[in-house]
Amino acid sequence: MQEGCIEWKLDEKENINSLEELARHGARVMLRIALNDEIKEFMEKGETLRDEEGRRLVYRNGYHREREIQTGIGPIKVKQPRVDSRKAEVKFNSKILPKYMRRTESIDAFIPILYLNGVSTGDFSEVMEGLLGKGKGVSANTVVRLKAEWEKEYAEWRKRDLSAKRYCYIWADGIYLKHRDEEDEKSCILVVIGVNENGDKEFLAIDSGIRESALSWKEVLLGLRERGMEEPKLAIGDGGMGFWSALREVYPQTREQRCWVHKTANVLNQLPKKLHPMAKKMLQEIYLSPDKAQAERGIGRFVNVFEDKYPKAVKSLTKDAEELLTFYDFPAAHFQHIRTTNPIESSFSTIRLRTKKMRNCGNRKTTLAMLYKLSQQVEKGWRKLRGFKEIPYVLEGMPYLDGSRMENAVV
Incomplete structure (x- = not known):
C-alpha cells in the first residue's frame, strides 16, 4: 500500500454497482475512521479521570442508533460510537458529526x-x-x-x-x-x-x-x-450618492474610495463600443500605476484623447478623480482589495x-x-486580507505615500 493512503475493502453485504455508491461507501469508511480517531483522542485525555474505586469516569458504551445523513453525494448511513461519562462536566461532543445533525x-x-x-x-x-x-x-x-x-x-x-x-x-x-x-x-x-x-x-x-x-x-x-x-479608515463603494451622503453624516472622518469596476463600466457606457478596448486599457493603466502622480498623468491623457468628442465620458471619470485615487494613501499590499467592491460583487454575482x-x-x-x-x-471560504499585518498601522493613523509607510511623519 502506498504510504499516506488508507486501504479499505468493500463489505460483502454491500452491492456497489455505480460510481456514486462507491463514493458513498468510501465516505462511510472515512467517516468511521475519523469518528474513531476523534473518540480515541477524547478517551486518552480522560484516561486519568477515575472515581474513588478506581473506575474510569469516561468510557465507551456501544453505539448510538443508526441515522442517515444527507450529503452532496447522497444519503450516508452512520452508526456513531457512544461515549458516556460519570462526571457531568466532562461530556463528549463530536465536532465531526454533531448531535441531531441530519x-x-x-x-x-x-x-x-x-x-x-x-x-x-x-x-x-x-x-x-x-x-x-x-x-x-x-x-x-x-x-x-x-x-x-x-x-x-x-x-x-x-x-x-x-x-x-x-x-x-x-x-x-x-x-x-x-x-x-x-x-x-x-x-x-x-x-x-x-x-x-x-x-x-x-x-x-x-x-x-x-x-x-x-x-x-x-x-x-x-x-x-x-x-x-x-x-473605519476607508469606505469603498460605487458612485451612488446615497451611500456617500449617509457616510459623511454618520462617519465623517472615513476616507472615500470609488470602485474602479463600477467607474470603468460607467465611463464605457458613454463611449462607442469600437472605442471600448482602447478606453478600458487606458483606465487600467491609470489604476495600475505605481504611484499617484503617474495615475494623475494617466487621467490627463484620457481627458486629452476623449474630451472633444466624448465629454460625458470624461466628466464621468474626472468628477470622482480624487476619490478614485484615495487607495494610494494606504498600504500597497491592500491596493487590489480596496480599489473595488469585488468582495460584495463576487459573493452575490451568481444569485x-x-x-x-x-x-x-x-x-x-x-x-x-x-x-x-x-x-x-x-x-x-474567505482568506485573510493580503498584507493584513499592515492593518494595525493603518488603524493607528500611520500615513502612507504611494503605498509605503512614512515612518518619520508626524501623525
Missing part, C-alpha cells in the same frame, strides 16, 4: 440558493430528490421550519455587538433582486462587508433599502454605529445573475434571511 452544510447552503433562484417551497422535494435520490428529498414542512429558524438567526445576527473589534475598511454596495412582495417589487439589498484588525473579512450588514437612498444607507450605518462599530432568468425570489423577510445564511457560507 444534513451536511453543503445541503443547507443549497436550500437558500434554490429559494433565491425561484424554487417554490412545494417544489423543493422534487428538486432535492434529483440530487440525493428517490425518497431523499427535503419536505415542504422542513423548508418552512428552516426558513423560520433562519429568520430568527438573522434577526439576532443583525443586532449583534460590534464593539469588540476594530474595522479598518468597509465595502458597501446595493444588490437588486426581484421579490414576490407586491409592496416592494424590486427593493434593494444593502450590503456592508468589513475587515477587522486581524485581516478577517465579515459581513456587517444585510438589510433592505429603498433604491440605495441616503435615508436607507443612513439607517444601516447608524445601526452599525449603535452596535459599537468605530469609524443576482440567475434570478434575472428565473421566477422572482420570495418575500423581503425571507430573502434577507436566505442571503444571511448564504453569507455565513461565503465567509468560511
Whole structure:
C-alpha cells in the first residue's frame, strides 16, 4: 500500500454497482475512521479521570442508533460510537458529526440558493430528490421550519455587538433582486462587508433599502454605529450618492474610495463600443500605476484623447478623480482589495445573475434571511486580507505615500 493512503475493502453485504455508491461507501469508511480517531483522542485525555474505586469516569458504551445523513453525494448511513461519562462536566461532543445533525452544510447552503433562484417551497422535494435520490428529498414542512429558524438567526445576527473589534475598511454596495412582495417589487439589498484588525473579512450588514437612498444607507450605518462599530479608515463603494451622503453624516472622518469596476463600466457606457478596448486599457493603466502622480498623468491623457468628442465620458471619470485615487494613501499590499467592491460583487454575482432568468425570489423577510445564511457560507471560504499585518498601522493613523509607510511623519 502506498504510504499516506488508507486501504479499505468493500463489505460483502454491500452491492456497489455505480460510481456514486462507491463514493458513498468510501465516505462511510472515512467517516468511521475519523469518528474513531476523534473518540480515541477524547478517551486518552480522560484516561486519568477515575472515581474513588478506581473506575474510569469516561468510557465507551456501544453505539448510538443508526441515522442517515444527507450529503452532496447522497444519503450516508452512520452508526456513531457512544461515549458516556460519570462526571457531568466532562461530556463528549463530536465536532465531526454533531448531535441531531441530519444534513451536511453543503445541503443547507443549497436550500437558500434554490429559494433565491425561484424554487417554490412545494417544489423543493422534487428538486432535492434529483440530487440525493428517490425518497431523499427535503419536505415542504422542513423548508418552512428552516426558513423560520433562519429568520430568527438573522434577526439576532443583525443586532449583534460590534464593539469588540476594530474595522479598518468597509465595502458597501446595493444588490437588486426581484421579490414576490407586491409592496416592494424590486427593493434593494444593502450590503456592508468589513475587515477587522486581524485581516478577517465579515459581513456587517444585510438589510433592505429603498433604491440605495441616503435615508436607507443612513439607517444601516447608524445601526452599525449603535452596535459599537468605530469609524473605519476607508469606505469603498460605487458612485451612488446615497451611500456617500449617509457616510459623511454618520462617519465623517472615513476616507472615500470609488470602485474602479463600477467607474470603468460607467465611463464605457458613454463611449462607442469600437472605442471600448482602447478606453478600458487606458483606465487600467491609470489604476495600475505605481504611484499617484503617474495615475494623475494617466487621467490627463484620457481627458486629452476623449474630451472633444466624448465629454460625458470624461466628466464621468474626472468628477470622482480624487476619490478614485484615495487607495494610494494606504498600504500597497491592500491596493487590489480596496480599489473595488469585488468582495460584495463576487459573493452575490451568481444569485443576482440567475434570478434575472428565473421566477422572482420570495418575500423581503425571507430573502434577507436566505442571503444571511448564504453569507455565513461565503465567509468560511474567505482568506485573510493580503498584507493584513499592515492593518494595525493603518488603524493607528500611520500615513502612507504611494503605498509605503512614512515612518518619520508626524501623525
